[in-house]
Amino acid sequence: AKAAGRGKHCFFEPSMHSEATDRQLLENDLRGAIERDELSVVYQPIVRAAGEEMAGFEALVRWQHPKRGAISPAQFIPLAEECGMIGKVGEWVLHQALHAVRQWPEDVRVAVNLSPIQFNDPRITEIVDAALTASGVKPSRLELEITEGVFLADSDITDATFTRLKDLGVRLVLDDFGTGYSSLGYLKKAPFDKIKIDQSFVRGAASRSNRNAAIIRAIVTLAESLDMDTVAEGVETHDDLQLMRDLGVSQIQGFIFGRPSPLEEASLLASSRSVE
Ligand code: C2E
Numbered sequence: 001a002k003a004a005g006r007g008k009h010c011f012f013e014p015s016m017h018s019e020a021t022d023r024q025l026l027e028n029d030l031r032g033a034i035e036r037d038e039l040s041v042v043y044q045p046i047v048r049a050a051g052e053e054m055a056g057f058e059a060l061v062r063w064q065h066p067k068r069g070a071i072s073p074a075q076f077i078p079l080a081e082e083c084g085m086i087g088k089v090g091e092w093v094l095h096q097a098l099h100a101v102r103q104w105p106e107d108v109r110v111a112v113n114l115s116p117i118q119f120n121d122p123r124i125t126e127i128v129d130a131a132l133t134a135s136g137v138k139p140s141r142l143e144l145e146i147t148e149g150v151f152l153a154d155s156d157i158t159d160a161t162f163t164r165l166k167d168l169g170v171r172l173v174l175d176d177f178g179t180g181y182s183s184l185g186y187l188k189k190a191p192f193d194k195i196k197i198d199q200s201f202v203r204g205a206a207s208r209s210n211r212n213a214a215i216i217r218a219i220v221t222l223a224e225s226l227d228m229d230t231v232a233e234g235v236e237t238h239d240d241l242q243l244m245r246d247l248g249v250s251q252i253q254g255f256i257f258g259r260p261s262p263l264e265e266a267s268l269l270a271s272s273r274s275v276e
């Protein structure tokens with residue numbers, strides 16, 4: 001075995017077996033997961049708030065480990081980021097997602113999560129461009145979901161990447177909005193098309209104090225004045241859905257309209273054009 005990644009835990013020697021941590025074993029397993037066909041992508045509906053029309057689907061990666069069963073992306077994505085595998089995993093997800101969106105009506109988009117490490121890879125524009133060309137998908141049908149983590153890197157590189165991705169014609173979404181810090185400065189300079197309001201504000205908002213509602217209202221006002229759409233993530237109940245509509249959120253994502261599901265199921269939903 002050899003070190004293929006840049007992180008310090010990313011190697012594995014059989015002789016180290018006794019001292020290898022669980023984490024190292026998992027990293028080693030992740031290395032061949034794509035080749036062994038253990039990764040898959042599921043798609044969660046994003047619905048226009050006004051009616052119940054399908055706006056798109058978020059692509060979410062899954063790992064079915066042969067011995068451990070399903071491992072959450074919240075667990076293995078950070079691992080992949082730390083040991084230099086996120087580029088490969090992310091590019092694979094991107095290709096799957098672009099293949100998926102081809103089977104859906106023209107006005108249904110696909111949203112793909114881009115790790116800050118992928119975003120700040122100098123080749124990212126070429127990677128996205130090549131994937132779009134290979135799939136023949138119109139760039140405006142692809143949304144890239146980015147978190148504030150991208151702004152921790154060198155700002156000249158980050159600024160240039162935003163410009164180049166916008167020039168490609170893809171849509172940029174600021175994910176997990178409200179959970180980081182000084183988001184407002186980023187909003188001023190980065191060309192986002194949409195803000196995704198984090199689940200921590202959304203879930204249970206209708207039954208909690210009206211502080212959540214006040215924050216969501218402020219985010220919607222801000223987004224509208226910057227000409228950006230909003231999507232509320234984590235909507236599970238009718239009360240929360242009604243609240244999001246009352247607050248003027250433009251799109252809804254959450255278990256109320258569907259859990260992430262395999263492509264065949266998502267495609268049925270996409271072609272029925274609405275979740276009803
Ligand atoms: P995220 O990007 O914030 O994705 C939304 C997560 O919220 C998903 O969890 C989704 O299943 C979950 N969710 C959506 N609606 C609801 C709801 O109504 N209730 C509840 N309880 N949960 C809801 P998931 O699929 O486990 O993904 C977790 C995180 O893993 C994602 O958070 C994202 O940060 C990361 N991730 C997943 N797939 C990818 C990927 O392909 N690339 C990268 N870089 N990260 C990914």
Ligand code: CA
Pocket residue numbers: 058113145175
């Ligand atoms: Ca996301």
Ligand code: CA
Pocket residue numbers: 175176196198199233
């Ligand atoms: Ca999110």
Ligand code: CA
Pocket residue numbers: 176
């Ligand atoms: Ca998140």
